[in-house]
Amino acid sequence: MNITTLKNWFANYKESSLSGRYIHGDHIAPLLDLLSAKIEIDQIGVSENNASIHLIKIGTGPKKLLFWSQMHGNESTSTKAIFDLLNLLTDSKNYITNEILKECTLFIIPILSPDGAKAYTRLNHNKVDLNRDAQELTQKESKVLHHLIKQIKPDYAFNLHGQRTIFSAGETNKSATVSFLSPAGDIERTVTMSRKIAMEIIARINTVLQECIPGQVGRYDDGFNINCIGDTLEYNRIPTILFEAGHYANDYDREITREYIFYSLITAIHYIAKNKITGQGYKDYFLIPENRKCFYDVIIRDVVLDGKSVDIAVQYTEELIENYVKFVPKIVKIEDLRKFYGHREIIGKKRTIRNEIVTVEIVPEIEMLKFYLDSELFSIELTKR
Template sequence: MNLITLENWYSRYREESLFGRYINLDHIGPLLETLAHKIDIKEIALSENNEPIHLVTLGSGPKKLLLWSQMHGNESTTTKALFDLINLLNDTNNEVTKNVLQQCTLFIVPILSPDGARAYTRHNYNNVDLNRDAQNLTQKESKVLNSLIKEIKPDYGFNLHGQRTIFSAGETNNPATVSFLSPAGDQERSITESRKIAMEVIGKMNVVLQQCIPNQVGRYDDGFNINCVGDTLENIGIPTILFEAGHYPNDYNRETTREYIFYSLIASIHYIAQNDITGEGYEDYFLIPENGKCYHDVIIRDVILEGKNVDIAVQYTEELGENNVNFIPKIVKIEDLGKFYGHREIIGKKRVMRNEIVTVEIVPEVKLLKFYLDSELFSIELAKR
């Protein structure tokens, strides 16, 4: 698919009302109300804390795709990209849209865990990870998704997530801005026919992304866990694609990554619409490097601390503030970090770091990690929200 076309579409169809990391029903509710006048949107269930869960249905084609986002409430980048996609598919004058909607029916759950989204947490209201509840089905949200799978009998599952800033595309100095996975369906991680189909689609998305983020696409670990939704779907033969929205340099709001997820969604859905996929092209999937864990948010290199020459790793922790997410810097390692990379690096040049490394509160919810190298003051500030 032509990259210039995708860039133009993103500029045109990007949902401007959604921005940043904190996305919950208060943000998407007005959009759903407006869209309900044009497309099929239903409230299909309530969460454990009685927040509505919605299903958006687009198209009338025979190929059925089930997409769900914010199974983990603090993984919101893919939700933003879904609304960008919905805006595109709502344009009936677009020839690609017409083709997709003739060949496919899309069933979209924008936020599966509305309680987790409101609290900005991985877990739901009962502190359960919904992506470990695929077999026991103890939570209302898990039962909703399971019911949709049984009712729709999707030909493809799109499992939309976000990943931490620690991940690299292989053991390299390239962040894993977008990662994919065709989940395993058994302990042996067998390359089944349904996995091959998902792998072929992922390979096509990677071709598109290499044009704009070369060497920044990763392949997520396929260790088997039947309690995970993707593994459960593959276990019953449904081709499933796990999307992981990762870090792009200086993009803690994940707005740049959002654009690449949008490209990936369009590329995959258009490929499915245009082709009867057999999985014959699955081997390109293995050209994507498996994710490494080579990054910290900040590395302070080559400093003298208490008489020792060390590196210091700083990682941001995410804390919900007043309708936004704050990223608070915390020291996580003091050692030789020669095998790691920082999204930001401060080179100490063997200067002495004073012992008083403290987190200093400047104003409510804004903090700086302040330190001295010899007499020079450095601050690692709150990351952009």
């Protein structure tokens, strides 16, 4: 399976009805209806606001793989990739479908936090972070996942998330487009056999991704927190792989990143299906650079403010406005930013910001950050509706 094959599959199986950042239960309901004619789909619980939580089951193999997406409702990239994957796995004419489904049974929760997804927030209806509720299990969504884990006893767990645009792959000017983590199961971050198995799978994924996004794969921090679901699973010695869908240049809708998540899912599942994974290949995991926070969305460099030469960092905040995710610019830092990078950089050449003001202006269908360097107007165009 090479990159050309993966590209062709993504082009053929991409679920065209899902796009952008705002994905919730109403978007996937028609897809679940269509898939229910081919595979097993059940409602396994409800959220704190009584929204349905579904489980998709596909395959008949002895290796049990559990996936859940949108534990944080505003992290939707992997949900799109899950449905791309399902389009592939329900095509019986594709050779890889039969290879995977003969060896594996996949259990998939496409949206664990339907309330958070609808509100486009990290938190659930009760303002609880479900990824900090793995021990106390105070929320219905947490209990649904906990009971499912106890019921199926997965051999592998896939915890699917998204990360902010601030992350770089190491201390470099390369964005961490996709990041991975084999979570720790104790404060000492012991490299157990179950961690080694997860690390070997991640190392295999990284080998594939380096062919298309070299230097843009990161390794997430493995600081231990037993309240997190991944850490709890590793504590119980279940090999767990955390995915973090990150930023690719000019891809704020995460449609390019979606493709690389699709590649990663296929690579991992096929590797599990075709191999007895021992963990012997775990060391290459540590060749992946750790994530660093080296990026801002925009850096305006070398401008004069209050008589001083400074750089200005602008970060977008994501706001749900009339069912669209809008990227609203906020000034987050004014200082010497030579050690940081901007996804977009504007060179001021020591010109003065007029009136010492950076403002946001709303115009029909477009949001812009507008500012003046001396008499020259600069506009940073944001997301069109």
